């Protein structure tokens with residue numbers, strides 16, 4: 001039988017060694033292949049902790065009390081090494097500065113492959129394909145300090161993609177970017193999914209950037225999952241929406257209008273949806 | 286103070302220059318620098334020293350880094366002035382003291398020219414070529430990569446604390462040292478966090494899986510290198526013969 005889910009949390013709880021309380025409490029969660037999932041929640045609710053548990057930084061690097069199981073592409077995280085998981089799931093961290101190690105971007109792109117002892121021919125092919133996939137050929141021989149923040153974030157992404165992971169994890173990848181660059185970055189991520197098909201888990205505070213492209217919106221609060229459904233369902237029907245997650249303006253507008261009996265044909269979460277809906281209304285009148 | 290530190294932090298960043306010398310194989314650059322260094326150590330009379338300086342200045346100008354080398358030279362001259370003074374006070378002849386002082390400048394210049402024409406990237410390749418263990422090479426790479434970043438962090442913290450009324454250049458020496466505490470503490474916290482993030486990123490990119498990682502490019506001597514080696518070496522040997 002073929003598994004549909006690629007990431008699975010089973011009754012998972014975790015407490016950092018230095019903390020008194022469990023940060024994640026009895027998490028049960030399945031993420032399917034090729035889904036794009038947004039993880040949202042107020043600051044300190046445990047989003048990064050959840051992501052760390054996927055690639056094994058928890059428990060292999062951050063020790064603590066660990067209950068339940070996490071299964072990633074049929075590997076039980078607790079039983080395998082971080083490096084085995086790293087080939088399956090790539091992690092782009094919040095600050096690109098701290099994940100670019102080498103002095104030239106092309107060398108940094110193959111950093112992971114070099115560490116695995118990959119042959120030179122394969123590495124050269126991989127660099128070329130990734131530079132063109134992300135349209136950053138002009139950055140190949142640049143040094144990290146010559147890059148803008150947006151370019152750094154793309155370079156960090158390139159270094160992860162070079163290892164051809166099935167799962168891409170992005171922890172607040174746009175928090176250091178200006179709005180335009182942030183939109184560009186999210187578009188690149190969306191393109192990637194269309195071109196090479198990956199499972200993507202993204203933590204993003206600016207929900208309006210991502211609700212339009214996501215399959216699921218998971219809301220974490222106080223270490224528990226309080227919502228897990230498609231974004232329209234969550235943003236429209238949830239009665240547990242917390243203001244901290246940054247509900248998109250359009251979604252608030254929609255909810256308020258709907259409450260005052262304005263009748264919509266569809267649930268609306270993006271500007272595009274709203275424009276479409278308004279146009280249709282105009283022609284019907 | 287802040288401006289000075291900014292200037293220093295920029296000094297740690299290698300600037301790419303498009304020149305014939307910069308395009309040579311890093312091993313050849315190392316060879317040339319070692320030859321200059323050796324000559325500077327061995328020669329004693331002023332005319333030989335003058336010839337070495339002409340050589341260094343020639344090399345610096347075809348590498349288009351003369352102005353940066355002169356900056357180093359000025360610093361070295363400052364120190365050599367002190368050396369000169371001490372020697373004279375110690376009772377050596379003026380000529381002898383001058384020789385020692387200038388030789389010091391020549392040694393500093395021949396070392397610093399190497400770092401001006403060799404990028405850290407190339408240095409890394411040279412280290413690997415000498416079969417230095419991967420952990421050491423990587424430690425070197427990270428150090429060079431993050432020193433300017435940490436300096437800039439320090440600058441930001443200094444700016445922030447100054448805007449809250451911290452006065453660095455006030456009071457007696459002891460209070461001045463105490464003034465640095467509000468800068469050091471956040472800086473250390475900052476860098477501890479950074480090193481944690483670096484460690485996570487290294488792990489998630491399989492650092493240390495194989496003992497001897499492969500490397501994207503291989504050092505290869507091209508025709509220019511093959512010509513430069515005998516050319517420089519013959520000049521070096523001539524120099525040796527004359528100086529001894």
Ligand SMILES: Nc1ncnc2c1ncn2[C@@H]1O[C@H](COP(=O)(O)OP(=O)(O)OP(=O)(O)O)[C@@H](O)[C@H]1O
Nearest residue numbers: 016018019023042043044045046047048049050062
């Ligand atoms: N290495 C650690 N050791 C101990 N406690 C930690 C560690 N990392 C995080 N925590 C604590 O765990 C809690 C959850 O942290 P986490 O980083 O997962 O939150 P988050 O949802 O990612 O927040 P943010 O949106 O601010 O990134 C926080 O209270 C934090 O202080």
Ligand SMILES: [Mg+2]
Nearest residue numbers: 047048049171
């Ligand atoms: Mg976080």
